[in-house]
Amino acid sequence: MDEDAGSMTRIFKAGAGAVVTKSIGLKPREGYPNPTIIELECGILNAMGLPNPGIDNFKDEIAELKKSKIPVIGSIFGSKSDEFSKLAKNMEEYGADAIELNMSCPHAKGYGLEIGSDPKLVKEITSTVKKTVKIPVFVKISPNLINISEIAKAAEKGKADSIVAINTIKAMKIDLELKTPVLANKVGGYSGDAIKPIGVRCVYEIADNVNIPIIGVGGIHTGKDAIEYFMAGATAVQIGSALYYRGAKVFKKICNEIENWMKYHNVKNISEIIGAAHK
Amino acid sequence: MNFPKITTITETKNEAKNTKTIKFNFPGKIDPGQFFMIWIPNVDEIPMSVSFIDEKIKGVTFRKIGDATNALFNLKKGDKIGIRGPYGKGFKLNGKNILFVGGGTGISTITPAIEEAIKNKFSSNVILGVKTKNELFFEERIKKLGTNLFICTDDGSKGYKGFATKLAEEFINKNYYNSVITCGPEIMMKKLFDIFKRNDFQASLERYMKCGFGLCGQCCVGEGLRVCKEGPVFNRAKLKKIKDFGIYKRDASGRKIKL
Ligand SMILES: Cc1cc2nc3c(=O)[nH]c(=O)nc-3n(C[C@H](O)[C@H](O)[C@H](O)COP(=O)(O)OP(=O)(O)OC[C@H]3O[C@@H](n4cnc5c(N)ncnc54)[C@H](O)[C@@H]3O)c2cc1C
Ligand SMILES: Cc1cc2nc3c(=O)[nH]c(=O)nc-3n(C[C@H](O)[C@H](O)[C@H](O)COP(=O)(O)O)c2cc1C
Ligand code: FES
Numbered sequence: 271m272d273e274d275a276g277s278m279t280r281i282f283k284a285g286a287g288a289v290v291t292k293s294i295g296l297k298p299r300e301g302y303p304n305p306t307i308i309e310l311e312c313g314i315l316n317a318m319g320l321p322n323p324g325i326d327n328f329k330d331e332i333a334e335l336k337k338s339k340i341p342v343i344g345s346i347f348g349s350k351s352d353e354f355s356k357l358a359k360n361m362e363e364y365g366a367d368a369i370e371l372n373m374s375c376p377h378a379k380g381y382g383l384e385i386g387s388d389p390k391l392v393k394e395i396t397s398t399v400k401k402t403v404k405i406p407v408f409v410k411i412s413p414n415l416i417n418i419s420e421i422a423k424a425a426e427k428g429k430a431d432s433i434v435a436i437n438t439i440k441a442m443k444i445d446l447e448l449k450t451p452v453l454a455n456k457v458g459g460y461s462g463d464a465i466k467p468i469g470v471r472c473v474y475e476i477a478d479n480v481n482i483p484i485i486g487v488g489g490i491h492t493g494k495d496a497i498e499y500f501m502a503g504a505t506a507v508q509i510g511s512a513l514y515y516r517g518a519k520v521f522k523k524i525c526n527e528i529e530n531w532m533k534y535h536n537v538k539n540i541s542e543i544i545g546a547a548h549k
Numbered sequence: 550m551n552f553p554k555i556t557t558i559t560e561t562k563n564e565a566k567n568t569k570t571i572k573f574n575f576p577g578k579i580d581p582g583q584f585f586m587i588w589i590p591n592v593d594e595i596p597m598s599v600s601f602i603d604e605k606i607k608g609v610t611f612r613k614i615g616d617a618t619n620a621l622f623n624l625k626k627g628d629k630i631g632i633r634g635p636y637g638k639g640f641k642l643n644g645k646n647i648l649f650v651g652g653g654t655g656i657s658t659i660t661p662a663i664e665e666a667i668k669n670k671f672s673s674n675v676i677l678g679v680k681t682k683n684e685l686f687f688e689e690r691i692k693k694l695g696t697n698l699f700i701c702t703d704d705g706s707k708g709y710k711g712f713a714t715k716l717a718e719e720f721i722n723k724n725y726y727n728s729v730i731t732c733g734p735e736i737m738m739k740k741l742f743d744i745f746k747r748n749d750f751q752a753s754l755e756r757y758m759k760c761g762f763g764l765c766g767q768c769c770v771g772e773g774l775r776v777c778k779e780g781p782v783f784n785r786a787k788l789k790k791i792k793d794f795g796i797y798k799r800d801a802s803g804r805k806i807k808l
Binding site for chain 1: 550552588590594631765766769773774800802
C-alpha cells in the first residue's frame with residue numbers, strides 16, 4: 271500500500287515512522303497483466319512489473335503527504351544514470367525527504383536487478399544521483415546476487431547514505447492442473463516469512479563490508495524479526511508483506527513488541543543491539 | 550489461501566446482448582456483494598461479483614468489454630478457470646424496507662442481495678436501469694421473487710424512459726425506505742447518495758484490482774480504504790470520507806481518471 275497519498279497516510283497513522291513510495295519511473299507504466307500477486311505457503315509471490323503513474327503525476331501524491339508532514343522516501347527506478355538523476359531531482363523538488371534507488375526489482379526487463387548486478391553501474395548511478403540532490407540517497411539491493419558485498423561496496427563508493435536490503439527473491443509457482451506458471455510474467459519475486467533468513471544473512475554480510483547504515487527488509491512480521499535484523503547490523507527496518515499477514519496495525523504491534531523485548535532484556539537503547547551478532 | 554483454485558465451468562448462459570453467466574463448482578459460503586478473482590489462464594485475472602449463490606455452485610454474470618471478458622465469454626462448459634476468493638465485504642441487509650437500484654452489469658451484483666432480502670421477508674422495491682431493452686437481464690429471475698420491479702431505459706425501449714436515478718428520486722420522495730442498496734455506474738450511485746439522506750445507504754464500488762486481498766494498494770480510495778478489503782460495499786459513513794467517490798478512479802498504472 272504505497273501507491274497513493276491516501277494509503278500512505280493511513281500507513282503512517284498506523285504507526286510507521288516513514289513511508290517508502292512505490293518505485294516511480296519517468297513515464298506511466300501499467301505493469302504486467304494479472305495474475306500479478308499470489309499467496310504461497312510461506313510467503314507472497316509477485317510480479318507487478320513496476321506499475322506507476324509516472325513521476326509527473328506523482329507530484330500531487332507527495333504534495334498531499336507533505337501537507338501532513340509525513341516523512342517520505344521516494345523510491346525510483348530507471349535504466350541509466352541520467353534517468354535516475356532526473357527522477358531524484360523531481361522527487362526532491364516535490365518534497366521527498368530521501369531517495370531510494372531501486373536497483374533490485376527481480377522481474378522487470380532493463381531495470382532493477384539488471385542494473386543492480388553490475389558494480390560499475392551501481393557506483394556510477396549512485397554518485398550521479400548524489401551529485402544531483404541534497405537529500406539522503408539509499409540504494410536498495412537484491413539478494414539474487416553472488417556478489418552482494420561487492421554491490422554494497424560499490425554503492426558506498428558512490429557515496430550512498432545507506433543500503434536497503436533486501437528486495438524480493440526470484441521465484442516461480444507452477445499450477446499442477448494447468449501445467450503453467452501462475453504469474454502472467456511467469457517469474458516473480460518472493461517476499462514474506464520465507465525470505466527472512468536470507469535477508470538477515472545479506473544484512474550481516476553487508477554490515478561486514480561497509481561502514482554506512484543498513485536498512486533491513488524482508489520477512490519482518492514481528493518485533494523479534496526486527497531485532498534479529500538489528501543484531502545482523504541494520505539500524506532501521508522496512509515492512510512490506512506483513513501488512514497482509516497482520517493488517518495495518520502491524521506497525522504499532524511491531525513497535526510494541528520491540529519495546530517489550532528491550533524491557534525484558536534490559537536494553538535501554540536500541541543502539542546497544544545493532545550489529546550485536548558480529549563478534 | 551490466496552491462490553487460484555482450478556475449477557470447471559458447469560454451465561454458461563446468455564443473459565442479454567453481450568452478457569453472459571458462467572457457473573462453476575465452488576462449495577462454501579459467500580455473501581451477496583462479495584467477489585472472486587477469476588483467472589482466465591494465459592489471458593488475465595479479473596474481479597467479478599458473485600451473481601448466483603448455491604451451496605456447491607457459484608456464478609458470475611458479465612458483459613464483454615475487453616480482452617479478459619471476451620475470453621471468458623468464449624469459454625464453454627467443461628473449460629477450466631482459476632478462482633480466488635470470496636473477497637471483500639458484501640451488503641448488510643439492515644432495513645425492512647429496502648430500495649435496490651442496479652445499473653448495467655451492477656444488476657448482477659445486487660440480485661443475490663434481493664434474493665436474500667426476500668428470504669428474510671423484507672419488503673423491497675427494485676429499480677433496474679439499462680441503456681436499452683436488449684441489455685436488460687435477470688428481469689424474470691427478480692420478478693419471480695415477488696418484488697416490485699421497475700425497469701428504466703435511457704432510450705425508452707422498455708419501461709420508464711430516463712435514468713434510474715430519476716425514478717429512484719420519485720420513489721424516495723413518495724415512500725419510506727430504511728435502506729438503499731445500489732451497484733452500477735459510480736455517477737449513478739453518487740447521485741443516489743445525494744438523494745437518499747438516511748444512514749443506511751450502501752454502494753458497491755469498482756476499482757482496478759490486482760491482488761484482491763489488501764496488499765498491493767492498487768484499489769485504494771479515500772484515506773487508504775481498500776475496495777478489495779474494506780469494500781467493495783461501503784456505507785454512507787465511509788462514502789462520506791471518500792473524496793474520490795463519484796469523481797475519479799485510477800487506471801492500472803495508478804493515474805487518476807475522471808469518472
Ligand atoms: C469488485 C468488482 C466486481 C466486479 N463485478 C463485475 C460483474 O459482476 N460483472 C461485470 O461485467 N463486471 C464486473 N466488474 C468489472 C470487471 O472486472 C471488468 O469489466 C473487467 O476486468 C474488464 O476486463 P477486460 O480485460 O475485459 O477489459 P479491459 O479492456 O482490460 O478493461 C475495460 C475496463 O475494465 C476495467 N478493468 C480491467 N481489468 C480490471 C481489473 N483487474 N480490476 C478492475 N477493473 C478492471 C478497466 O479499468 C477498464 O475500465 C467488477 C469489478 C470489480 C472491481
Ligand atoms: C506487492 C509488492 C510490491 C512491491 N513493490 C516494490 C517496488 O515498487 N519497489 C521496490 O523497491 N520493492 C518493492 N517490493 C519489495 C518490498 O519492498 C520488499 O523489499 C520485499 O517485499 C521484502 O520485504 P517483505 O518480506 O517485508 O515484504 C514489493 C513487494 C511486494 C510484495
Ligand atoms: S487489489 Fe491489491 S489492495 Fe486491493
